[in-house]
Amino acid sequence: MADIAAPSSIAGTGDSRSSLHKLMQRKSTVAFLMALPLILLITILVAYPAGYAVYLATLNKGMTRFVGFGNFTFLFGRDTFWLVVYQSCLFAITAVIFKALIGFVVAHFVHNIPSKGQRKWRGMLLVPWVIPPAMSTLAWLWLFDPSYSAINYLLQPLGIDRIPWTGEAGWARFSVILVNVWIGSPFFMIMYLAALKSVPEQLYEAAAIDGATWWQRIWYVTLPMMRNIIAITALFSLIVTFANFDIVRVLTAGGPLNSTHIFGTWAFRVGIEGGDIPLGASVSLFMVPILAVAAAFILRDITKRGSEV
Amino acid sequence: MAQVTLRKIIKKYDEVLAVRGIDLDIVDKEFIVLVGPSGCGKSTTLRMIAGLEEISGGDIAIGGHVVNDVPPKDRDIAMVFQNYALYPHMNVYENMSFGLKLKKTPKDEIDRRVKQAAQILDITELLDRKPKQLSGGQRQRVAMGRAIVRDPKVFLFDEPLSNLDAKLRVQMRTEIKKVHQKVRTTTVYVTHDQVEAMTLADRVVVMNAGLIEQVGTPNDLYHSPITKFVAGFIGSPAMNFIPCQLEQAAGALNIRLSDKLSFPVPADRTARYTSQVGKANLVLGLRPEHIAETRPHTEPNQHDFDMMIDVVEPMGMETLVYFTLAGAEICGRVNPNAGAVAMQSMKLRADLSNMHLIDDGTGKVL
């Protein structure tokens, strides 16, 4: 049946190959053109500046002379630089840990209550994430005001004397972390809540039948199921917190005595306000290693999950 | 005239050959079903006819014109997908008329055709609903309606019933057949379900590993398979394959299944099988319905034998019995009242007039 001779109408297949080729070419050309604005934007306004920053970092202050690693060796010799490194890491790590903890706990409480009330609570608790950080930090600055602090007013009856929230190195660092946690933990809460909802109820029922206590259920069911989301949210937040600018700039502007400067704010102080663009570029470049590590982990995670699907 | 012709069609994914050179002639108005296990290349073949996959070699012609480089929209085909692929944001009417609207068909013409198709499929009252509000069977009808409306040269169906439950599937199968009888459009239908293939097709194309095993009417395939694959694939429960040897004794030809059991070859087959005497790798193919309980009256080529029954499966109108012979599990169909009991011996009767002798080495039916 399958070997009837080809009808005579099937002919002229030779030239059709090349036009097929043309068709394919056309489709990919159209696709390329559609992506072109994106490519241009990324190349000109992201990739090129990123590379340009490296070049800038090798120039002297007047940008007239190539100094190689001069800016870097200069930075290594300055105490402020090491202070900035220490503070950037301290803020990022501490803030992310507390964001993750608070986010996890709050997500659990929201998940616990009847679902018709969940939307309302979730809505309220996400408000810090929605307010532009510069504006909400202003509110914190006012709450922390040395003479009129509304928080100190509340703490007074508890026997706690006026806390110099932004005036003393230790307290200032604490305040920066606090505001970071305040802004960031709702994001964790939302992510965890979405993850909690995706854990099948049968798993908990099976665990309950196996005699697991509530925290064994969290430890053996919830956490392993959410491992991926916890990791990826923490990495995202690490990047955002590490590269933060708004909070420190508005709350302390790096003070007192540089004790809250992080890479972003110090680069601004040195590069834009201090007029030493190459040195500012060098400072901001120190963010790259930690960002690259976090990005590599996120990418690995995403591609891994992609291949599992 | 809308015949479809495939010539030496090849599909390569990177270096893997999914379709390894197939030739097929589909006659105008014919209902052809491509059937085979998953990964046999049947869907790829259909998608190449649709123009959704490039062909890596060979030629496809629809209505006598080579369409190798013709984009799908200009091939004058319509396709029904497994997940229906209804546009979720459009109602049924808009879904059905989308293609015509893109072709700038006049409004009243669109309206006429949509209404007519809706009537054929009995979905007139669903026209202003969204796909979300429809049941599986209704979505299936709409997907078919979208195809009918365009009045194409060829209908392509890609496993259209596999998302439906068993009962609905049977119902829609009949529906599809009715629609084809009404509109008489050349149809290529892909399925992995051999029952669907048998019930729907004018001709069935059995595919395996990127090649066509056999093309024929449902009855052809059932009664005269040309390969072991087709013999085993078509029919449910599947054909029994029993390792055997062919012996010549006292001028008669015998099929020996075990030390104790051998049957004489039917007289009309002796000439055909004589050359196979003593060869290794021979397999006797016998459908379950040709192994039944014994009866008082004996026809030619029927032979009684005793067997220890392993499992009994009552099906209502018949009972399936399973036993082991020559290391193979064999299925027979007996009368429910024949008294089959598991783990007990039973007298069965094999009817060899419909036997197949298969060379297991080449996979060909001899």
Place this chain on the structure above:
Amino acid sequence: MTNVAITDAPSTRPAYGSMSSDRRWALRWSYFFLVLFAIFFLMPPIYMLITSLKTSQEISAAGNPWWIYNPTIENYLELLTQNHYLTFFRNSAVVAVCVVIITMLISVIAAFALARMKFWGSATLATGVFLTYLIPETLLFIPLFKMFAWVNETFDIQLMNHWWTLIILYPTLTVPFATWIMIGYFASIPKELDEAALIDGATWMQTLTKIFIPVALPGIIAATIFTFTVAWAQFLYPLAFTTSTTELVLPVGIITTLIKGDVFNWGQIMTGALLGAAPPLIIYAFLMDYYIAGLTAGATKG
């Protein structure tokens, strides 16, 4: 939905007596802690509102800062009639709207090409988009600053100190993220849908506009909200690139004009910050579900 059934169960089946009391306690504790956290999370915005309704005399008085003795809308009137607050607001609004339009045009079209059409290097580009999304503005503002200075020297186009410069700058932050979200949404649309459109005779552009955009509308809304929020909140770029009072946007404007030296006009600052936070908050209140969908999609869709 399942946990509704479970929490409701005890009332209809008293046989689970001990379990229901456990559940009731768990529920009470949950509410207790939720109230605590809600107080912590809502304290700053509420204090903003309280302060904005006070006179400056009351603010500097020694009384309870959490109570308003003489409520007044003086701060609002003054801010909206004097100063440059309305200019800042207008600048912010125009910048945000333009950035949203540009971002959505670029990213929806590019995401469609990347998710569906595949061309040489498209997979690499998709990864690249994601990587650029991870590059923070703190890394880019110095080289961009220098690049803009160079454009001024070479082409005599002054990009510095204009509010519209921000329309060029913000897409570096919004486009990668919006593209990433849209790739995820488009990828979740079944392949058969565009094949059906292809057979129906739609061109790629028609498939995008007539099928993909309507079907992925929730994703587009989420990406739009996100883009708007980012553009509205951005602080570093305007701080570095604009200085004249008429060119400022809200976050920078409030800080630079209402804080004079070390004199803080807290009543007006809080009023300005609250009004500045209002547009994202209002959008959030009405489109919360889209907002949350975008938030979770951005980090989890792969």
